[in-house]
Amino acid sequence: MSTRTAVVVTLAAVVLTGCGTATPSEKSGGAIAVSASDDKCEVARGTADAGTITFEVTNKGSRVTEFYLYAEGDRIMGEVENVTPGLTRRLIIEVTDSGKYETACKPGMQGKGIRDAFTVTGDAKKSTDENEQLAEATKSYQRYVNSQAGALVDKTKEFTTAVKDGDVDKAKALFPVSRIYWERIEPVAESFGDLDPKVDGREDALDPGMAFTGYHRLEKDLWTTGLQPDSNAIADQLQSDIEDLAARAKTVELTPLQLANGAKELLDEVATGKITGEEDRYSHTDLWDFRSNVDGSQAAIAALRPVIEDRDPKLLTTLDERFAAVDAVLEKHRAGDGFKLYTELTPADIKEMSEAVDALGEPISQVAEVVAGQ
Template identity: 50%
Template sequence: MRPRTPRPATALTLLAAAALAGCTDAPSADPAAGASPADGTVAVRATDDACEVSSTDLGSGITTFAITNEGSDVTEVYVYAPGDRIVTEKENIGPGTSYELTVDLTEGSYQVACKPGMVGDGIRQDVRVAGAAEAPDPAAEAAVAAYRTWVQQQADASVPLVQQLRDAVAAGDVEGAKALYAPSRVPWESIEPVAESFGDLDPRMDAREADLAAGEAFTGWHRLEKALWTGEDLAPLVPVADQLVLDVQELAQRVPNAALTPTSIGNGAKELLDEVATGKITGEEEAFSHTDLVDFEANVAGAAQALEVLRPIVSENDPELVTTLDAEFADVRAALEPYRVPGGFVPYDTVTEEQRRELARAVDGLSEPLSRLGAAAAGEA
C-alpha cells in the first residue's frame, strides 16, 4: 500500500490504547534455521536494520510468514514478485508484536521486504519458490473467477466517474467537482488491495500529501481534493485530472492480469479493514473534504465481497468463522447507519470523538475474525 505516516494498527489504538488486532505474543521460530519448512511456516524477524527470513528456498503452495517485529519502530512486511508487484503485505506491525501472513505462492522468484518506519523500499531478502503447485481446486477457481469479475466491474465503473470529475475540474465547476469527488473514489476504495498490487498506480492516484517524500509529485485524487476544498484555481489542476483518468483506464485494463488466489482475496479483505482503521477512523484519509465515511463504507463493502466469493470454501473449512464474520459485518454496517444522509454521509469532522470510538469498536470487532479469512480460504483454519 501507499506509504503512510507510521501509526499503530487497530482503530481503537488509533483513537485510544487498544491492542494490535490480529497479532499474537507467541515467539517466532529461529530465523537462522534456513531449511525449507515442512509445515509451510517461515519465520520473519524484522529489526531496525535487518529482515531475517528463516528459509529462502520454499515449495510452491501455501506459506505462512510468521513475522516478529523486534525493532524499535512500527514496521510493515511485503512479499514482492518481479517488478515490485505486491503479492501480499502487512502494515502497522508494532514493536514487540507478531503477525502471521498466509500466502499462496507459485514457482518463481520473490522478495520479502521489511520496512522499519513504514518508509522507503525496505530491507529485502530474496526468496525462491520451486516446484509445481497442486492441481487447481474447482471451488478455488470459481471463487477467483467470481472475484475477478467483480473487481473488473468496479474498475470499469470508476472510469466514467473519474471522467465526470475531470470534466467538472476542467470547467471550473467547484461545487460540481466536490459533489463528484467522493463517488468517484468508491470503486477504487472497494478494490484497493488489487489496485495496489500493481505498485506504480497507487502512488500516482491515491497518495496523501503527508505520505510524500521530499521532491515527490503530489498528484491524483487527494491533490484535487486539496484544491477543491481550499479554494485553489482549478485551471492548473486539469493535467492532474487528465492523468487520473488515464490511470483508472489503465487499472481497468490490468485487472485481467492481477494475480489472485483465495488466500490473497481473504488477505485483501483484512487490508481493506486496515484501511478503515488507519485512515478513515482517524480522519486522515480525506483531510480536506471530510468524506471519510464514504470511503469507510466502500472498504467494508469490498471486504464483504471477498467473504461472499470465498463463502463456499470457508463454510466448509471453518463454518464458525463465517457465522462470526456475518455478525460482525452486520454490526459495522449498523454502526454506520446513524451518519447516513441523502446522497452519502455526514462530513466526518462533525462526528464526535466518542462517536468515532464507537465506530472504532465495531471495526475492531470485525478485524480479528477477518484476519483469519485468508488462512481459512487456504484450508489452514
C-alpha cells in the same frame, strides 16, 4: 498509503498464530521467521517450496515497519503493514510458480525497503485447480473487481472533467462518489505498487522525490488552495492511471488467499485511516470511503462464503452478525444519498464505529487460515 499509528494488516493477511490447521509451508520446513529492525531485514531462509508460504514477521526495531514479498516488476504477492515494535504478525500467501522474488522490510513504512533475494523452487498446483469452490470464489470476485473497475473509470472521468471545466462545486460533489469504486477494490489496486502512490498517495507519506498527484492532490486543490495552474494536468494523469488500473485488473490472476487477505485489509483501512479522518483530510468525506471499504470486504467474503460455510460455519455466522453490526452503525450517519462529514461526528460516534470495526476484524483475520487449511 499514508503512515498510520495503529496496528493493521493488509493484502497478504495476518492470521492469528496458533489457529486452525497447518499450512503446507508449515508442514514442509515451517513458517519462515523474519526479524525486522530499523536497519535490518533478516529472513530466516531465502528459499521456499512453491505452494502456500507462511512468514512470521517480528518487529525488533523502534519504528513501525512493513514486510513484502515482491514478484518481478515490484508486483506485490503479499504484505503485512503497520507492524509495531515488539509485535509479531503472520503472513500467508500462495505462490505456485518457481522463480526469483524479493523480500522487503520497510522501517517507517516508506521507501523501497531493505530488500533481499528470495527463491521459490519447484511448482505447485493452484488451489483453484484442485478445489471447485475456491475456483468459483475467485471467478466471482474477479467479476466484481471488473465491474467496479469499469465504474471507477466512468465516475473518475466525470470527476476529472468537472475539475478541468473549473466547476468546483460539481467536482466537490463527485469526489467522494468517484472514490467509492477505488475503495471497494483497494487491495487489488494496491497490488500494483507503481500506481497506488500516484493515485491515492497522501502528501505527508510520499517517498522522497515523488510528486503529490492523484485524488488527494485534487482534493486539496478543491477544498484548500483553490485550483492550481497544473490541476488540469493532475486530473489528466489521474484519469490515465485509473484507466491503466482497470486494464491491469482484467488480467490479474487472484488467489483465494488474496480474497481473504483483501477482506481484512479493507477493514484495516477503515480502522486506521477512515476512522481517524486521516484519509480525506481536506474534504472530510471519509465515511463514503468507510462504507466502500466495508462493501469491498463483504464482497470478498461473499465470494468465499461456500468455502467458509463448509469449513467453519460458526465463523461464517459470526461474520454475518458483525457485518450487520457495522452496517447498522454506518446507517446512523447517512445524510441524503451520502454521509455526514467526518467533522460532524462526535467522539462517541467515532468510538462506536471503531469498536464495531474491531469486533469484525477479529473473525475476518481467521478467514485466510480457513482458506489455506485445505
